[in-house]
Structure formats: structure tokens, C-alpha cells
Amino acid sequence: MAKFLEDARILSNMNFAPDLWSLRLQAPRMAAAIKPGQFVKIDLGESGHILRRPLSVYQADLKAGEIELLYQVVGSGTRLMSAWRPGETRSLLGPLGMPWPVPEGTRRALLIGGGIGTAPLALLDQQLKADPAITVTMVQAAQTAERLVARGFFERTVDTWLCATDDGSAGACGLITVPLEELLATQHFDVAYVCGPEVMQAPVARLCAQHGLRCYVSLERRMACGIGACAGCVVKTTSGLKGVCMLGPIFDAEEVCWDDNVASRVR
Amino acid sequence: MTMSPHESADDKRGTGTVLSDMRVMIGSLTLANPILTASGTFAAGREYSDFVDLTRLGATTTKGVSAVPWEGNPGRRLDETASGMLNSIGLQNPGMEHFVRYDLAWLRDNAPELPVIVNVVGHRVPEYTAVIEYLEQAEGIAAYELNVSCPNVDAGGMAIGVDPAAAAKVTSACRALTKRPLIVKLTPNVTDITEVARAVEGAGADAVSLINTILGLSIDAHSRKLIFERAVAGLSGPAIKPVALRMVYEVARATDIPVIGMGGAATGTDVVEFMLAGATAVALGTANFTNPQATTDALDELIRYCEQQGVSAVTELIGAVRPAS
Numbered sequence: 036m037a038k039f040l041e042d043a044r045i046l047s048n049m050n051f052a053p054d055l056w057s058l059r060l061q062a063p064r065m066a067a068a069i070k071p072g073q074f075v076k077i078d079l080g081e082s083g084h085i086l087r088r089p090l091s092v093y094q095a096d097l098k099a100g101e102i103e104l105l106y107q108v109v110g111s112g113t114r115l116m117s118a119w120r121p122g123e124t125r126s127l128l129g130p131l132g133m134p135w136p137v138p139e140g141t142r143r144a145l146l147i148g149g150g151i152g153t154a155p156l157a158l159l160d161q162q163l164k165a166d167p168a169i170t171v172t173m174v175q176a177a178q179t180a181e182r183l184v185a186r187g188f189f190e191r192t193v194d195t196w197l198c199a200t201d202d203g204s205a206g207a208c209g210l211i212t213v214p215l216e217e218l219l220a221t222q223h224f225d226v227a228y229v230c231g232p233e234v235m236q237a238p239v240a241r242l243c244a245q246h247g248l249r250c251y252v253s254l255e256r257r258m259a260c261g262i263g264a265c266a267g268c269v270v271k272t273t274s275g276l277k278g279v280c281m282l283g284p285i286f287d288a289e290e291v292c293w294d295d296n297v298a299s300r301v302r
Numbered sequence: 303m304t305m306s307p308h309e310s311a312d313d314k315r316g317t318g319t320v321l322s323d324m325r326v327m328i329g330s331l332t333l334a335n336p337i338l339t340a341s342g343t344f345a346a347g348r349e350y351s352d353f354v355d356l357t358r359l360g361a362t363t364t365k366g367v368s369a370v371p372w373e374g375n376p377g378r379r380l381d382e383t384a385s386g387m388l389n390s391i392g393l394q395n396p397g398m399e400h401f402v403r404y405d406l407a408w409l410r411d412n413a414p415e416l417p418v419i420v421n422v423v424g425h426r427v428p429e430y431t432a433v434i435e436y437l438e439q440a441e442g443i444a445a446y447e448l449n450v451s452c453p454n455v456d457a458g459g460m461a462i463g464v465d466p467a468a469a470a471k472v473t474s475a476c477r478a479l480t481k482r483p484l485i486v487k488l489t490p491n492v493t494d495i496t497e498v499a500r501a502v503e504g505a506g507a508d509a510v511s512l513i514n515t516i517l518g519l520s521i522d523a524h525s526r527k528l529i530f531e532r533a534v535a536g537l538s539g540p541a542i543k544p545v546a547l548r549m550v551y552e553v554a555r556a557t558d559i560p561v562i563g564m565g566g567a568a569t570g571t572d573v574v575e576f577m578l579a580g581a582t583a584v585a586l587g588t589a590n591f592t593n594p595q596a597t598t599d600a601l602d603e604l605i606r607y608c609e610q611q612g613v614s615a616v617t618e619l620i621g622a623v624r625p626a627s
């Protein structure tokens with residue numbers, strides 16, 4: 036799939052929870068090209084910030100030619116983004132990375148999302164639900180109820196939706212692994228898809244492995260080129276270093292060397 | 303007037319104007335235009351082929367190639383800084399055999415006219431010469447660029463390039479093995495870059511390229527930790543352009559060989575400035591990350607500049623900067 040640049044017009048940029056934002060863009064080519072799990076890099080349009088920010092795509096509306104990205108303000112780049120106004124134009128680079136794989140014969144899929152990282156599961160959910168033979172179960176986690184990203188969308192579209200929050204303001208109180216463990220003990224799934232902070236992904240991947248459940252994770256790294264040229268965004272895997280931008284962001288959880296990777300992360 | 307390589311009937315748009323001659327020479331090598339890619343930012347071109355018509359580049363410079371595969375550095379490798387970035391890649395590359403079999407082969411098949419400059423790395427002199435000896439057997443290499451300036455490895459790279467005698471030694475060892483143009487890439491992390499430039503010129507270099515990245519360091523205030531495992535990393539991007547321009551200016555005056563300028567160049571105007579400072583050709587590196595078609599955008603802008611300024615040959619710009627008053 037060829038990558039391209041597209042000038043996207045900002046349709047809206049909305050704050051939906053403390054430091055969580057939704058950015059809607061008019062980008063018909065990207066909306067048509069993006070596959071679930073892939074991401075785009077957006078130019079901050081400021082000369083002081085030279086690296087485009089990688090963002091996964093939450094929604095893509097083919098008919099309207101729109102895409103929606105969800106982001107959390109964590110640093111100076113995303114702070115800048117939160118000041119963007121409708122009508123402004125930003126350059127998009129994409130579609131980047133490999134999509135979520137759906138193994139042949141999948142009937143029961145499990146989506147596991149944490150925090151803002153839940154966003155790239157939405158397009159996958161749509162893709163899975165387009166096949167009437169597939170049922171989708173989702174476990175979503177966040178610090179608080181209001182930070183359960185796209186909760187309405189997922190509650191509406193998946194077959195079974197569970198959640199956990201750190202403060203117990205919705206669903207189970209505490210770590211996602213608690214409700215997940217119960218679920219895996221009582222139900223069978225063909226494949227699990229995990230997206231969220233790596234400190235959550237690592238124990239979730241371990242749990243899936245214990246239950247013999249095939250598990251795909253979506254990883255994030257600081258990126259420079261985004262197209263596989265600079266070796267800046269590598270992760271350690273059982274078959275050597277792999278660039279997140281080209282060979283990821285989706286990885287089979289079994290091939291990720293979790294200890295090396297989680298330890299070496301600085302957020 | 304001969305047709306310069308970028309000319310075509312389309313370019314003339316029936317106006318009858320004669321376009322500027324964009325050709326420049328690096329030693330015995332003629333380039334269609336002065337715009338190159340900086341090593342390590344453009345891989346071997348393939349990744350950019352969705353964005354750039356590679357045949358329009360003056361030349362492409364590959365990622366550093368070593369005798370055996372190098373893993374690169376552990377831990378985090380990138381950090382954005384004000385108008386720049388730090389990298390600690392550590393010359394990760396799959397080695398010379400893989401390079402010839404896959405990357406060079408791809409370039410020969412897909413951009414046969416594009417001059418390929420191979421960036422050569424090693425820990426010690428015998429590793430540099432092993433790469434040159436091996437690549438001498440391969441067709442389709444326009445020149446070598448000896449990287450004695452990477453700050454992200456413990457041996458080789460910059461450890462050689464900060465010492466004029468060591469830089470001269472690796473240059474003459476490689477010079478003895480090849481008739482292909484030999485470029486030596488210099489580090490800015492020295493007190494007097496002209497000393498190293500003169501040393502490698504004396505040892506047989508056909509050209510020098512500069513600057514490699516400037517040593518920097520990043521700290522995370524919240525965790526109170528260093529960002530990079532090696533503590534230091536290499537600064538690149540627009541932030542370093544004034545330093546690069548100054549060093550190109552100094553080296554161009556101190557030597558008689560062509561200078562390839564780089565360090566923060568991102569636009570056609572930047573290319574003009576580097577040429578006025580004394581560069582014969584200019585490489586874009588970090589700019590490719592911001593805009594994957596930065597090279598051809600810069601070429602278009604350079605061509606427009608020459609036409610608007612009545613520059614009939616781009617070589618007129620080399621070192622032509624005038625005093626402030």
C-alpha cells in the first residue's frame with residue numbers, strides 16, 4: 036500500500052475529558068486508505084517542532100471523507116495540538132504500519148484497551164462486526180469512568196462490554212487483569228487484541244499466554260521518519276530489533292521481549 | 303549551451319528561456335544537481351520512493367555500512383528538542399553483504415542513473431578497509447563517504463574523527479584501495495574542524511562532508527533520569543544550521559577540495575546559503591522526517607531561485623557569499 040501526504044482540514048478539535056481530545060479531519064484519501072491498526076503522522080505545523088506526531092486512527096468515515104483521532108495532552112507537541120482551530124490545515128503522512136491481523140476462522144475475539152490506547156480498537160471492532168459469524172467481547176480500563184475513551188461507541192457495538200477503573204468509578208475497581216482473569220477462566224476466545232500503556236500490555240500478554248490465547252499488541256515508540264528508514268523506533272523481539280513504524284505497530288505478543296522493552300521505556 | 307540534466311521540453315513551457323545548469327562536481331563525479339540525502343536519514347532510498355522521484359536527486363548517501371551487522375544502541379533512540387532532535391541509533395545496519403545483495407541491488411534496478419554514495423563505518427581501520435575492499439567488487443557505487451564522525455558509538459566513528467592523525471590514517475588506508483571518489487565526513491565536536499579537514503585532504507580525500515551531529519544530552523526532569531543509555535546523543539535539524547554554516551565556511555576557505563554541506567538544511571533557500579558559504583553540494587537529513595519530499599521540494603525551490611536570480615550555472619553560488627558591508 037502506497038503511503039502519501041495529504042493536507043487535512045480541521046473540522047473540530049474537542050476536549051472530551053481532562054487532557055483528552057478528539058480531532059476530526061477532512062482527509063478523504065486517508066479515510067479511504069487507512070486499515071484498522073494503522074496510524075498517521077501529523078505535522079505540528081510549527082517550525083520548532085520538527086517531528087510529526089504518530090497517532091492511531093479512531094474512526095474513518097469513507098462517505099464523509101473524514102477521520103477522527105483521539106489524543107492525550109502529554110507534552111509540548113500535544114499541548115500545541117490542543118490549541119488547533121477548525122478551518123486550519125495540517126499535513127498528514129500515512130497510512131503507516133501494518134493492520135491488525137485477523138486469523139482465519141476467528142469466531143470469538145477479545146478486545147482489551149487501556150486509557151487513550153483504546154482508540155485504535157474501534158476500527159478493528161467495526162471490521163470484526165462486519166462478519167456476522169464473529170462475536171466481540173471487550174474489556175476496557177482507565178483511571179476513572181470519564182476517561183473510558185469512546186465508551187459509548189464500544190458499549191453500543193461490541194457483544195459484551197466490561198470495564199475496570201483505578202478508582203472504581205465504573206466497573207471493577209483496580210487492575211484490568213482481575214476481570215480479565217475471570218473472563219479467561221470461564222470463556223474461550225480465538226484471539227485477543229491489546230492496546231494501551233505497555234505496563235498494562237505486558238501482564239495482559241502474559242495472562243493470554245497462560246491461557247494459550249493468541250494475542251496481538253499495538254506498541255508505541257518515539258518516531259522520526261515513520262516509514263522504516265531511520266531505525267529510531269525499534270523494539271526488541273525474539274527475532275531481533277524491529278521498527279514499530281514499518282513492521283509494527285502490531286506485534287504478536289509472543290515475539291515481544293517484554294522485560295527489555297518495558298524497562299527501557301522513558302515516558 | 304548544453305542541456306542541463308534537469309531540463310526537459312516541459313520545463314521550458316515554451317517560454318524560450320534557458321534554464322540554469324544545475325550540475326556540480328565532487329572529485330571526478332558529476333552530479334545532475336547539488337541536492338543529496340544525508341546518511342542515516344534516507345535508508346537506501348526505497349522507503350522514500352512513494353514520495354520522491356529518486357532519479358531527481360543529485361545523489362543519495364546510504365545509511366552507514368559496516369563489515370558485519372551492527373545491532374545499534376539499546377534503550378530509547380530519539381528525543382525531539384527545540385527545532386531539532388537527538389538520536390542515539392548507534393549505526394544499526396545489517397552489514398555490507400546484505401547491503402549489496404538487497405539495498406544496492408534495489409537501487410540499481412529502480413534508479414539506475416542515481417549516483418549512490420556509500421557511507422562506510424567501522425570500529426578500527428581494518429574494518430573500514432574491509433568494507434571498501436568488499437564494495438570495490440560491486441558495480442554501481444559512485445563514491446564512498448568515510449564516517450569518522452558518528453558520536454553514538456564507543457569505538458570508531460567520532461573517536462577517529464576528533465584526531466587529525468587518526469582521520470588521516472583511515473583516509474590513506476582507504477585511498478590505497480579505491481579509485482572511486484573518497485569523501486570523509488567530519489564531526490563538529492572538535493575545537494578546529496579545519497585541522498581535521500586539512501589532514502584528510504593531505505591523506506588523499508577527494509572531498510569532505512560536514513557536519514555530522516553535535517553532541518548533546520537529554521534529561522527527564524520527572525524521573526530524574528538520563529533519556530539515553532549512553533547519556534550523550536547526536537543533535538541534528540534546523541537548530542544546528544548556523545553551526546554547520548560556520549564550519550562549511552571555515553573548511554571551504556581552508557582546503558582546496560569540494561565541501562558537501564549539511565546540518566539543518568531543509569529548504570532550497572538553505573541549500574543556497576550552504577553553497578554561498580562554500581559547499582559544492584548540500585545534503586538534507588532530518589528534514590526528510592518532517593517532510594518526506596523535502597529533497598525534491600528543495601530542488602524545485604533551488605531551480606526557481608537560480609532562474610529568478612539569473613544564475614546560469616549553480617556552481618556560481620559556491621563560496622560566493624559577500625561581506626556584510
Ligand SMILES: Cc1cc2nc3c(=O)[nH]c(=O)nc-3n(C[C@H](O)[C@H](O)[C@H](O)COP(=O)(O)O)c2cc1C
Nearest residue numbers: 340341342366389449513514538539565566587588
Ligand atoms: C537518525 C539519524 C541517523 C544518522 N545516521 C548516520 C549514519 O549512519 N552515518 C553518518 O555519517 N551520519 C548519520 N547521521 C548524521 C546525518 O547524516 C547528518 O550529518 C546530520 O544529521 C546533520 O544533518 P541534518 O541536520 O540535516 O540531519 C544520522 C542522523 C540522524 C538524525
